[in-house]
Amino acid sequence: MAIRWGNYKTAGFYDELIQKPGKPRRAAEGLCDYLRTLKDKEIEKYRAAADMAIRVMGITFTVYNESEGSIDRAWPFDIIPRVIPRSEWQSIERGLQQRLRALNLFIDDIYHERRIVKDGAFPSELLEDSKNFRPQCMGVNPPRRVWSHICGSDLVRDEKGVVYVLEDNLRVPSGVSYMLENRLVMKRIFAELFEKAGILPVDDYPSQLYDMLAAMTPRRLQRPEIVVLTPGIYNSAYFEHAYLAQQMGAELVEGRDLVVDVDDCTYMRTVGGPVRIDVIYRRIDDLFLDPQGFKTDSMLGVPGLLRSWQAGKVALVNAPGAGVADDKVVYSYVPDMIRYYLDEDAILPNVPTYRCVNPGELRHAVENIDRMIFKPANESGGYGMLIGAQSTKKEKEDFLRVVRGNPRNYIAQPLLNLSVAPTLVGNRVEPRHLDLRPFVLHSGKDITVTTGGLTRVALRRGSTVVNSSQGGGSKDTWVVEDGD
Amino acid sequence: MLSRVAENVYWFARYVERAENTARMILAYSTALLDLPVYARSDWKSLLTTLASEQEYSLKYDSFAERDVLRYLIVEKEGSSSIIFSLKMARENCRTIRGFIPRDLWERINELYSFAGEEAHSGITVRGRYDYLNEIITRSQTITGLTTGSILHDPGYDFLKMGRNLERADMTTRILDARASDMMNHSEEELKPFENIQWMAALQSLSAYHMYRRSVQARVNRPHVICFLLQEDAFPRAVSHSLGESRQCLTRLPRRDRVLKRLRKLEKDVLKTDAAAFSNEELHRFLDEIQIGIAEVHEQIAAAYFLSED
Numbered sequence: 059m060a061i062r063w064g065n066y067k068t069a070g071f072y073d074e075l076i077q078k079p080g081k082p083r084r085a086a087e088g089l090c091d092y093l094r095t096l097k098d099k100e101i102e103k104y105r106a107a108a109d110m111a112i113r114v115m116g117i118t119f120t121v122y123n124e125s126e127g128s129i130d131r132a133w134p135f136d137i138i139p140r141v142i143p144r145s146e147w148q149s150i151e152r153g154l155q156q157r158l159r160a161l162n163l164f165i166d167d168i169y170h171e172r173r174i175v176k177d178g179a180f181p182s183e184l185l186e187d188s189k190n191f192r193p194q195c196m197g198v199n200p201p202r203r204v205w206s207h208i209c210g211s212d213l214v215r216d217e218k219g220v221v222y223v224l225e226d227n228l229r230v231p232s233g234v235s236y237m238l239e240n241r242l243v244m245k246r247i248f249a250e251l252f253e254k255a256g257i258l259p260v261d262d263y264p265s266q267l268y269d270m271l272a273a274m275t276p277r278r279l280q281r282p283e284i285v286v287l288t289p290g291i292y293n294s295a296y297f298e299h300a301y302l303a304q305q306m307g308a309e310l311v312e313g314r315d316l317v318v319d320v321d322d323c324t325y326m327r328t329v330g331g332p333v334r335i336d337v338i339y340r341r342i343d344d345l346f347l348d349p350q351g352f353k354t355d356s357m358l359g360v361p362g363l364l365r366s367w368q369a370g371k372v373a374l375v376n377a378p379g380a381g382v383a384d385d386k387v388v389y390s391y392v393p394d395m396i397r398y399y400l401d402e403d404a405i406l407p408n409v410p411t412y413r414c415v416n417p418g419e420l421r422h423a424v425e426n427i428d429r430m431i432f433k434p435a436n437e438s439g440g441y442g443m444l445i446g447a448q449s450t451k452k453e454k455e456d457f458l459r460v461v462r463g464n465p466r467n468y469i470a471q472p473l474l475n476l477s478v479a480p481t482l483v484g485n486r487v488e489p490r491h492l493d494l495r496p497f498v499l500h501s502g503k504d505i506t507v508t509t510g511g512l513t514r515v516a517l518r519r520g521s522t523v524v525n526s527s528q529g530g531g532s533k534d535t536w537v538v539e540d541g542d
Numbered sequence: 543m544l545s546r547v548a549e550n551v552y553w554f555a556r557y558v559e560r561a562e563n564t565a566r567m568i569l570a571y572s573t574a575l576l577d578l579p580v581y582a583r584s585d586w587k588s589l590l591t592t593l594a595s596e597q598e599y600s601l602k603y604d605s606f607a608e609r610d611v612l613r614y615l616i617v618e619k620e621g622s623s624s625i626i627f628s629l630k631m632a633r634e635n636c637r638t639i640r641g642f643i644p645r646d647l648w649e650r651i652n653e654l655y656s657f658a659g660e661e662a663h664s665g666i667t668v669r670g671r672y673d674y675l676n677e678i679i680t681r682s683q684t685i686t687g688l689t690t691g692s693i694l695h696d697p698g699y700d701f702l703k704m705g706r707n708l709e710r711a712d713m714t715t716r717i718l719d720a721r722a723s724d725m726m727n728h729s730e731e732e733l734k735p736f737e738n739i740q741w742m743a744a745l746q747s748l749s750a751y752h753m754y755r756r757s758v759q760a761r762v763n764r765p766h767v768i769c770f771l772l773q774e775d776a777f778p779r780a781v782s783h784s785l786g787e788s789r790q791c792l793t794r795l796p797r798r799d800r801v802l803k804r805l806r807k808l809e810k811d812v813l814k815t816d817a818a819a820f821s822n823e824e825l826h827r828f829l830d831e832i833q834i835g836i837a838e839v840h841e842q843i844a845a846a847y848f849l850s851e852d
Contacts, residue, residue, distance in 0.1 A: 291637050300641055310641060314849055315546050327545040329697060329847040330796045 060098045060485045063090060068489050072219045074140050074479040085143035085540045088255045093138065098485045104247050105482065108137050111243045134531030135240060136481045137247065140492065140513045143540035144258065147510070150213070150221060150496070153406030155505040156396060158209050158498045161226065161383050163399040165205040168382055169195045179398045180391055187466045188388065189436045190229070190381030192344060194351060194364055201274040201373050202502025206380040208267075210234075213494045213511075214409070215477035222409045222474070224493065225389060229381040230341050234497045235298040237512040238263060238305075240534040256539035258509045263497070264305035267339075270501040271306075274373035275336040282336035284308045285326060287316070289342050289358045294526075299341050308339070318362030322369040337373045338363075344378045386435040386469045387413055414461050414468040423470035427454060430470045432461060445473060476522050479533070481515055491516045493524050494535065510535035547642060548701045549848040550635040555689070555705035557632035558651070561625050561658075562682035563713040565675040567592065568615055570747030572671060577739050586611035592720035595623040609666060617662040625678060626662065629655045642698055647688045654681045700791035704843065707791075711784035712836050714771055717744050719829040722822045741767045748779045765818035768825070772812055781832065785809045788839070801842040808835040 064080040075086040082090035096104075112135055142150075167174050168191075174180045185191050210231025212224040241260050245252055268284070275282035288299035290312050303310035311326055316335065318324050325332035340347060346356040351364025366372045382388065390411040393404040412419040412430075423430050427446040434442045444457040461468045478489035496511030513533040514524035524530040571589055587606040590596045595614075598621055603610045618624040633655050640648055658678060664670030665678075686706070693699055721744045725737070742762050745751040750771065751762075757774060758766050774780040789805050792798045817828055 304641060309544060311544060312546065315544050327849060329543050329545055329548045329701075 060101055061093045061096060061480075061487050063094065066480060066487055066489070068478060070217065071475055071489060071491075072215055072217050072477040073489060074142075074215075074477055074492070075138075076480065083141070083143075085538050086141040088538075089139065089141060089251065089536075092251055093487075101482070101485050104137055107247050108135055108243055111246055112239075133236060133526055134517055135243065136490075136515055136517075136531055136533045137244070138480055138482055138487065139244065139534040139536045140479050140494075141536045141538055142510060144537055145540055147537045149405065151507045153223075153404070154209075154211055154496060154498050154507050156400065156402060156405055157211065157223065157226070157392060158206065158500050158505055160396040160399050161209070161228065161392065162203075162205055162500060164395045165228075165377075165380055165383050166203050167399075169198060169205075169379060174395070174398055177398070179394055184385075184387060184466075185382070188382055188385055189467075190344070190379070190384055192352075192379035192382070194368070195377070195379035198368050198377075199370075200367075200377045201276065201370075204274070204500050204502050205377040206383070207270060207274070207375045207377075207500050209498045209500070210495045210511075211498065213406075213496065214474055217475040217477075219477075221406060223392075223406050224409055225386065226384060226392070227495075228384045229343065229376060231495070231497065232295040232298055232341075233495055233512040233514075234263060234508070235301040236532050237497070237508065237510070237535070239301075240512075240532060244534040255536070258537045258539075260509050260535075263508055264302065266499055266506050267302065268306045268308075270499045270506075271308075271337045271339055271373075271375060273501045273503075274375060276370055276373060277334075277336055279336065283326075283334060284337045284339065285311045285316075285335055287311055287313070287338050287340040287342055289313075289346070293341075295341065302339070313342070313356075313358045313360045316360040316363070318360060318366045322362075322366050322371045324360070324363060324366045324372040335372055337375060339375045344381060347374070347378060381436075384436070386411070386433055387415070387466065388435075390469065409471050409474060412470040414465040414470060420461070420465060420470075424458065426472075429472055431473045432457060432468055432470045435467045435469060447473060479513075479515070481517070481533075488519065490519070491522045491524070492533070510537045543697050545847055545849045547639055548698065549844075550639045551642060551698050552701040552705035552843070552848075554632050554635040554639065555702040556709040557628045557635065558682055558685050559706045559709040560713070561628035561632065562679055562686075563709070564593070564615060564623070564625050564628065565678040565682070566749065567713075567717060567747045568612065569672065569675045569679075570743050572668075573746070574739060574743030578736055588720055588724050589615065590623075591723060592716045593623045594716075595621065598622065612666045612671075616665045617659075626655075626658055629658050642693075644688070644692050646692070647685060650681070650685050650688060654678070654685065657681065697795060700794055701847070704788045704791045707784040707787040708836055708840060710779050711781045711788075712833060714748060714779055714781050714784070715829045715832050715836070717747050718768065718771055719826060719833075720744075722825040722829065726822045726826065737764065738762050744771070750777065750779060753777055768818045772817055782809065782812050785812065795847070797846050801839065801846055804835070804842050805839050808832070808839060811835065 063076060063082065066076060066079060068076060075082055075090060077083050164174065168185065175182045206228040208231060210227040210233065212227070213221055214224045215221050237260060271284050272282050284306065286299055286303040286308050288296060288310060290296065293299070300310055309326065315326050316324055317327060317332065324335045324338070326335055342358055345352045345354050346358045348359045348361060348363040349356045350361045364378065367374045367378065390408065390413060393408055396402055396404045412423040414420045414423065430446045432444040444453065446454065476491040476493065478491055480487035481490040492513055492515040494511050494513050497508045499506045513535045514530050515533055516522055516524045516529065517531045518529050521529065568589065585606050586608050587596070589611060590599050599614055603614060614621055615623060616625050619626060621627060633651050636643065636648060636651050661674055665674035689702055693702070721740055724740065741764055742751065745754050745762065745767060748771065754762070754767065754770050757776065758770055760766055770777065770780065772781050775783050775786065777783055785805060785808060789802065789809065792802050792805065812832060815828065817825060820828060
C-alpha cells in the first residue's frame with residue numbers, strides 16, 4: 059500500500075489534513091482512510107484518469123510564447139483534495155462577507171464625499187499616488203452602489219493554524235472556472251467518496267453569478283442582455299472567459315464587437331444589426347476598457363464605454379476604479395475600514411504589513427529583511443517581489459534601492475510559514491504549500507461566498523509560489539460537514 | 543449571432559475549401575502534364591496565373607521551375623496562395639470560434655495543419671506529391687464532413703455554407719479560366735490533338751470527371767465541359783449550384799436584400815449566357831466578369847453582416 063500516513067512528515071508546518079504523523083484531522087478522516095486503502099496501481103489509475111479528464115475537458119491556461127505563439131497548457135491538478143470543516147468555513151465566510159461589504163463602502167466613499175479621509179481614518183496622500191484610483195469615477199453611482207461585485211481574496215494559514223487574508227483581488231479575479239472543473243474531475247474519479255463524505259456542492263456559482271449580473275441591469279427586463287468581455291484568445295484566462303460565458307448562456311464578446319452610440323447606450327454588432335447590452339462582465343483591466351475615456355491607445359477596448367457607464371446606460375462588473383482598494387498599501391487599512399464603516403472588528407485578520415512609505419516601518423522591515431517578503435503595491439501574479447531569506451546581498455541592495463526610490467509603492471510582510479497538505483509525488487504523498495482563493499459575489503443585497511474556493515498548491519518542494527505561471531497547480535477544495 | 547463570429551465562421555469554411563482546392567489543382571495539373579508531349583506543355587507558371595498570384599510569386603522567385611512553384615503553392619508561409627497559408631488562416635479563424643464548433647473539429651484542423659507543415663518536403667517531390675496532396679484533400683473533406691454532420695444548422699451554419707460555396711464557385715471559374723488562357727497561348731495545330739486531355743484535367747481537378755460522364759454521357763469536349771462546370775445545377779462544384787446554395791442560405795438571414803439582388807443577377811449571368819459558344823478570349827473575359835461578381839457578392843455580405851472597419 060502506497061500512502062502510509064505514519065511516514066508522512068509535516069516538518070513543523072500546519073497540515074490541512076493531518077494532525078500529527080498517523081493521525082488525520084477529524085474532517086479528513088474519511089478521506090485519509092480511503093486513500094490508505096489504495097494500491098499503487100489504483101493511485102496510478104486515478105491520476106491518469108484525472109489527467110485524461112483535464113485534457114478531454116480542455117481545461118487549459120494559455121502561455122504566450124514568442125517562438126510558438128500562444129499555447130494551451132493543462133494546469134497541473136493534484137487528486138488529493140484539501141478539506142475544510144464546515145464549522146470553520148462558516149466563520150471564514152462571515153469574515154469575507156464583512157470584508158467585501160466594508161471594501162465596497164470604502165470605494166463608494168472614495169468616489170464621493172471621502173468621509174473616511176475627513177474623519178482622519180485614511181490618509182488622502184495614498185489616493186493621489188494610487189495607481190488604480192480613477193478620477194473619471196468621481197461622483198458616479200453604479201447600480202445598487204456596488205463597485206466590486208466579484209472579489210477573489212487570497213487566504214493563507216500560518217504554522218499555528220490562523221487564517222489570514224493575504225490580498226483582495228477587486229478588479230478581475232480569475233480562477234473560478236478551475237474550481238468548478240476540479241470538482242467535476244473529482245466527481246468523475248472518486249464517485250464513491252462523494253456518496254458518503256458529506257461534501258458540500260460548489261456548482262451553484264454560474265447561476266449566482268448570472269443572478270448578480272442580471273440584478274445590475276439598467277433596464278427593467280425579464281432577460282437583460284448580459285455579455286462577457288474578453289481581451290481575446292491570447293489572454294491567459296481566455297479558457298475561463300469562454301467557460302463562464304457558456305455556463306451562463308451569455309455572449310462572449312471582444313471590444314470590437316461593441317459600439318457606443320450617440321444615445322450613450324452600448325450595442326453589440328450582430329448579423330441582425332445592433333443589439334443593446336445591459337450588463338458587461340468585463341475581464342479587461344480598467345485602462346484597456348475605453349481608449350477615449352482613459353486616454354490610452356488600447357486596441358482591446360470600446361471607445362465611449364466609460365461614458366455609457368457614467369450615464370448609467372450599461373453596468374460594468376466590476377466597476378472601473380474598484381481597484382483603488384486592491385492596492386497592497388490600501389489593503390493594510392482594511393481592518394480600519396471595517397471598524398469605520400461597520401463598527402465591527404475584523405473577523406479575518408490581515409497579514410501584518412509594514413508600509414515602506416512610513417520611515418519607521420521601513421526601518422523595521424529592513425532590519426528584519428531575512429524574515430520579510432517585500433511586495434510592490436499593485437502587481438499580481440507573484441511578480442516583482444523579494445523574499446529576503448532567499449536573496450543574495452546584492453539582490454537585496456538592488457531591490458531596496460528601488461524601494462527607497464518609490465516607497466509608496468512597496469510593503470513588507472513577515473514571511474509566513476504557509477500551511478501544507480499531502481500532495482501526490484510519484485506514488486507517495488509529500489507536504490506541499492498552498493493557499494486558498496474563495497470568490498465572493500456582491501449583488502447589493504446579498505453577499506455570497508463560494509463553498510471553499512480554488513486551492514492553489516506550489517508543486518515544487520519547499521516553494522511557496524502557487525501561481526499557475528510559476529509552477530503552481532491546484533486541488534479540489536472540500537468543505538465537509540463535521541457535526542460541530 | 544455576433545458579426546465577428548459570423549465572419550470567422552465564413553472565413554474558416556473558405557480557407558478549408560481553398561486548401562483542398564489548391565491541393566486538387568496541383569494534383570490534376572501535374573498528372574495532366576505527364577500526358578502531354580513536351581512541346582505542348584504549358585509551364586508551371588499557368589498554375590500561378592490561375593490563382594492570380596504571379597505578382598507575389600515574382601517578388602520572391604526568379605524562375606518558374608517546378609520545384610519553386612510547388613514550394614510557393616504548398617509551403618510558402620509568407621505567400622497568400624499556399625496550402626499552408628490557407629490552413630493556418632483556417633486554424634486562426636477556428637480558434638476564436640471554439641465555442642461555436644465541436645471539439646473534434648478543432649482537433650482535426652490542428653492535426654491537418656501540423657501534418658501539412660511536417661510533411662511538406664515530400665509534397666514538393668515528384669514521388670511524394672500524390673500521397674501528400676491526397677492526404678490534404680481527404681483530411682479537408684473530413685473537416686467539411688464534420689461541419690455538415692455535427693454543427694447546429696442555425697444562422698452560423700449558413701455563413702459556413704456561404705463561405706464554402708463562394709470559394710468553390712470562385713475556384714471553378716479559375717480552373718476553367720486557366721484552360722481558356724492556356725489555349726490562347728498555343729496555336730491550334732499544336733493543341734488540337736491534346737485539347738481534350740486539357741479539359742479532362744480541368745474536370746479532374748474538380749473531382750468532376752466521373753460525374754460529368756454520368757451526367758453528360760458524351761466524350762469529353764470543350765462545350766460540354768464548360769456547360770457542365772458552369773451550369774449543371776446537380777453538380778456540387780458547378781458555379782450555378784454553388785451560387786444557388788449561397789442564395790438559399792441568404793434567404794434565411796436578416797438584412798439580405800442587397801446581397802440577394804447582386805447574387806441573383808450573377809446567377810442569371812451564369813445560367814443565361816451561352817459560354818460554350820465563346821472563343822477562348824471571350825470565355826476568358828466572361829469568366830473574369832463572373833469572378834468580379836463573386837467578389838462583389840462577398841463584399842456585400844461583409845458590408846451587411848461582418849464587423850465593418852469604421
